[in-house]
Amino acid sequence: MRDLIKSALAITWKDLYAEWRTKQVFSTMLIFSGLVIVTFSFAFDPTNNTIRAVIPGMIWVITIFAGILGLNRSFISEQYNDSLHGLIVSPIDPSSIYFGKFLSNFIIVLFVQMITIPLLFILFDYKMNGNILLFLLVLFLGSAGFICVGTFLAALSANSRSSEMLLPIILFPVISPIVIAAVQSTRILLIDVEEIESLFSWISLMAGYDLLFFVFCFFLFEFIMEV
Amino acid sequence: MHRSLIWILIILMSVALYLVFIWSPIEKVMGNVQKIFYFHVGSAWVAFLAFGVVFVYSILFLMKRKRSYDMIAGISAEIGVLFTAIVLTTGPIWGRSAWNTWWTWEPRLTTTFILFFLYLAYIFIRRMDGAWEKKARLAAVFGIISFIDVPIVFMAIRWWNSKLHPIVFGDAPNQSGGGIEGEMLVTLLFCLGVITLLYIVLLQKGIYIERTKLAVENVKKNIQEKLMK
Amino acid sequence: MIKTVTLNKTIAEKTILNDINITVNQGETIGILGPNGAGKSTILKIIGGLMKPSFGHVMIDNIPVKENNLEIKKKIGFLAHNSYLYEHLSPVENLTFFGKLYQVNQLEYKVKELIREVGLQFFMNEPVRSFSRGMIQRLAIVRAIVHDPSILILDEPHTGLDQQASRILNELILKKKEQKTTILMVTHDLAQAIETCDRFILMKKGVIIDDFVLENKNVHQLKEIYLRQVG
Numbered sequence: 001m002r003d004l005i006k007s008a009l010a011i012t013w014k015d016l017y018a019e020w021r022t023k024q025v026f027s028t029m030l031i032f033s034g035l036v037i038v039t040f041s042f043a044f045d046p047t048n049n050t051i052r053a054v055i056p057g058m059i060w061v062i063t064i065f066a067g068i069l070g071l072n073r074s075f076i077s078e079q080y081n082d083s084l085h086g087l088i089v090s091p092i093d094p095s096s097i098y099f100g101k102f103l104s105n106f107i108i109v110l111f112v113q114m115i116t117i118p119l120l121f122i123l124f125d126y127k128m129n130g131n132i133l134l135f136l137l138v139l140f141l142g143s144a145g146f147i148c149v150g151t152f153l154a155a156l157s158a159n160s161r162s163s164e165m166l167l168p169i170i171l172f173p174v175i176s177p178i179v180i181a182a183v184q185s186t187r188i189l190l191i192d193v194e195e196i197e198s199l200f201s202w203i204s205l206m207a208g209y210d211l212l213f214f215v216f217c218f219f220l221f222e223f224i225m226e227v
Numbered sequence: 228m229h230r231s232l233i234w235i236l237i238i239l240m241s242v243a244l245y246l247v248f249i250w251s252p253i254e255k256v257m258g259n260v261q262k263i264f265y266f267h268v269g270s271a272w273v274a275f276l277a278f279g280v281v282f283v284y285s286i287l288f289l290m291k292r293k294r295s296y297d298m299i300a301g302i303s304a305e306i307g308v309l310f311t312a313i314v315l316t317t318g319p320i321w322g323r324s325a326w327n328t329w330w331t332w333e334p335r336l337t338t339t340f341i342l343f344f345l346y347l348a349y350i351f352i353r354r355m356d357g358a359w360e361k362k363a364r365l366a367a368v369f370g371i372i373s374f375i376d377v378p379i380v381f382m383a384i385r386w387w388n389s390k391l392h393p394i395v396f397g398d399a400p401n402q403s404g405g406g407i408e409g410e411m412l413v414t415l416l417f418c419l420g421v422i423t424l425l426y427i428v429l430l431q432k433g434i435y436i437e438r439t440k441l442a443v444e445n446v447k448k449n450i451q452e453k454l455m456k
Numbered sequence: 457m458i459k460t461v462t463l464n465k466t467i468a469e470k471t472i473l474n475d476i477n478i479t480v481n482q483g484e485t486i487g488i489l490g491p492n493g494a495g496k497s498t499i500l501k502i503i504g505g506l507m508k509p510s511f512g513h514v515m516i517d518n519i520p521v522k523e524n525n526l527e528i529k530k531k532i533g534f535l536a537h538n539s540y541l542y543e544h545l546s547p548v549e550n551l552t553f554f555g556k557l558y559q560v561n562q563l564e565y566k567v568k569e570l571i572r573e574v575g576l577q578f579f580m581n582e583p584v585r586s587f588s589r590g591m592i593q594r595l596a597i598v599r600a601i602v603h604d605p606s607i608l609i610l611d612e613p614h615t616g617l618d619q620q621a622s623r624i625l626n627e628l629i630l631k632k633k634e635q636k637t638t639i640l641m642v643t644h645d646l647a648q649a650i651e652t653c654d655r656f657i658l659m660k661k662g663v664i665i666d667d668f669v670l671e672n673k674n675v676h677q678l679k680e681i682y683l684r685q686v687g
């Protein structure tokens with residue numbers, strides 16, 4: 001188990017380092033999020049008061065669409081020089097590849113959220129007055145569930161020549177519960193604070209989803225890593 | 228065996244049609260439209276059954292790596308998608324007369340909607356390029372993941388739905404008519420049986436077609452090899 | 457010691473390997489020869505743990521290789537057609553990463569030493585992206601031996617190497633041979649093969665057609681046998 005985490009961290013570190021060197025994925029995700037925000041401002045009149053109602057949805061639309069860009073790269077980048085095969089022949093558990101990739105994708109998405117969500121609040125003139133800690137927890141759980149399944153299915157779709165097209169198609173239906181739960185709990189926190197008691201059932205749904213899918217993906221990953 | 232099953236199916240199907248359209252009473256509130264309910268529920272049942280079969284054979288495939296297991300899973304998914312499509316078309320027809328709108332985001336219908344996309348995704352994975360071993364393995368993994376997703380999808384949608392519309396629509400379609408009559412229940416159960424048989428026949432047919440395809444491919448390959456020599 | 461027991465591999469109903477039985481003793485250096493598409497790389501992939509056989513199994517040190525035996529994987533060094541290197545990382549970073557996965561001791565020192573050995577010390581911190589084919593191959597070779605494997609699997613290691621690098625590689629292989637490393641090498645270059653290997657396995661269309669020892673280092677004799685058997 002310790003070896004598993006160690007090699008997973010080595011993979012995470014390698015990915016994040018390569019990303020830090022090139023900043024390719026991160027900057028693409030940021031620019032994309034910015035463009036989505038601008039498009040939203042055209043679609044929904046930002047001076048109108050009803051704009052508040054769509055902010056929770058916007059947060060998750062940005063996260064998921066930007067996240068998919070990163071997920072797509074995550075395993076395609078292992079295909080130059082067949083470096084994924086290098087990981088398969090090395091003495092590590094296949095699950096540690098999953099865990100390592102999960103962590104690096106998760107960290108990148110959290111960073112993107114750290115920039116885009118405040119930006120969204122500023123541009124749409126939204127004043128946050130809910131519980132910040134709970135909000136962060138919701139962001140954390142929602143993104144974790146999305147990346148958990150996303151990393152797994154990115155590895156799966158990387159086997160296809162048209163993986164960029166395949167990934168969204170297979171990912172969206174599977175993550176629909178986490179999207180519902182994340183949007184609903186964000187809505188409760190940001191807008192309908194009076195429904196706070198139902199927040200906890202949404203949070204527990206997300207936590208349950210995260211746990212269940214993490215375990216399944218973790219153990220099924222070795223079947224994806226066969227050549 | 229297959230032949231006789233088809234004949235039995237045809238006979239039972241006519242009986243089912245008789246039961247649905249002539250024998251069973253006309254529902255008081257909705258009238259004739261209610262008859263679609265038998266097909267709607269039957270299709271939904273077969274869709275779930277088909278996806279259960281996908282799940283089981285996906286696990287079996289990952290353990291035993293037999294091509295026939297993969298074949299059964301694949302065909303079952305295709306049949307399942309077909310029947311979810313039927314559910315998704317009969318649902319709105321029903322909804323139109325029960326709730327006066329074509330589409331409601333009613334949890335069961337919405338879950339079926341997601342289910343439709345889930346197994347469409349499964350079929351997309353099967354249509355990937357490459358050797359069948361790879362496609363079968365990846366599809367099996369997705370078959371497992373998507374099946375465990377279904378109850379969670381249903382739960383999430385039901386919660387979401389009850390938050391959106393505090394007044395829950397008739398929880399099950401039959402409640403809107405206020406209780407189900409004995410004859411209706413008999414007809415429904417009979418329909419469920421017949422439609423399950425239809426599923427089995429379709430599955431057999433599908434396997435037969437797949438096997439024939441494989442045989443043709445093998446013959447083609449052998450001829451090619453002979454010509455090469 | 458490596459032993460393959462009735463290895464069979466079929467991909468998409470196509471037989472790629474057919475009943476392969478090889479026994480390789482500790483410290484032997486084997487050259488696997490054969491035309492393109494004979495299945496040479498496939499054998500190496502199966503022994504190296506990258507691919508599963510459809511039937512049969514591999515024994516390494518008298519233990520049947522079950523799925524994912526980490527201890528056995530640690531003993532194997534695998535150089536495939538592709539380098540497995542990361543384009544955006546430098547040689548040092550690449551080797552350090554793989555060294556970590558193989559849990560190599562004194563990694564930092566070792567990485568520098570290996571890079572020097574293949575003459576890449578001046579490019580130590582350049583990203584691999586800017587390397588030439590031969591430089592990548594040199595680095596790929598040291599990537600495969602960063603953990604001092606006791607079994608070394610080389611798939612066409614000489615491709616893209618210049619004279620000097622080929623010599624370095626051969627010396628490296630001979631040094632490993634002295635340390636009783638078992639070496640399996642696929643190559644199309646008979647002259648390079650004869651420099652390092654003692655035993656040769658000829659393959660054609662997924663079957664072994666010859667298996668012989670040749671210690672006199674006579675290229676012409678090897679060529680003759682190859683042409684006679686493979687045609």
Ligand SMILES: Nc1ncnc2c1ncn2[C@@H]1O[C@H](COP(=O)(O)OP(=O)(O)OP(=O)(O)O)[C@@H](O)[C@H]1O
Pocket residue numbers: 358467468472490491492493494495496497498499
């Ligand atoms: N993933 C695959 N899908 C289908 N066929 C494959 C696959 N991998 C290999 N093959 C087939 O297996 C056969 C053997 O391939 P292999 O790579 O082992 O040949 P090789 O002896 O290494 O050839 P070369 O000298 O060109 O490297 C080839 O006919 C090839 O077409």
Ligand SMILES: [Mg+2]
Pocket residue numbers: 496497498537611
């Ligand atoms: Mg080869």
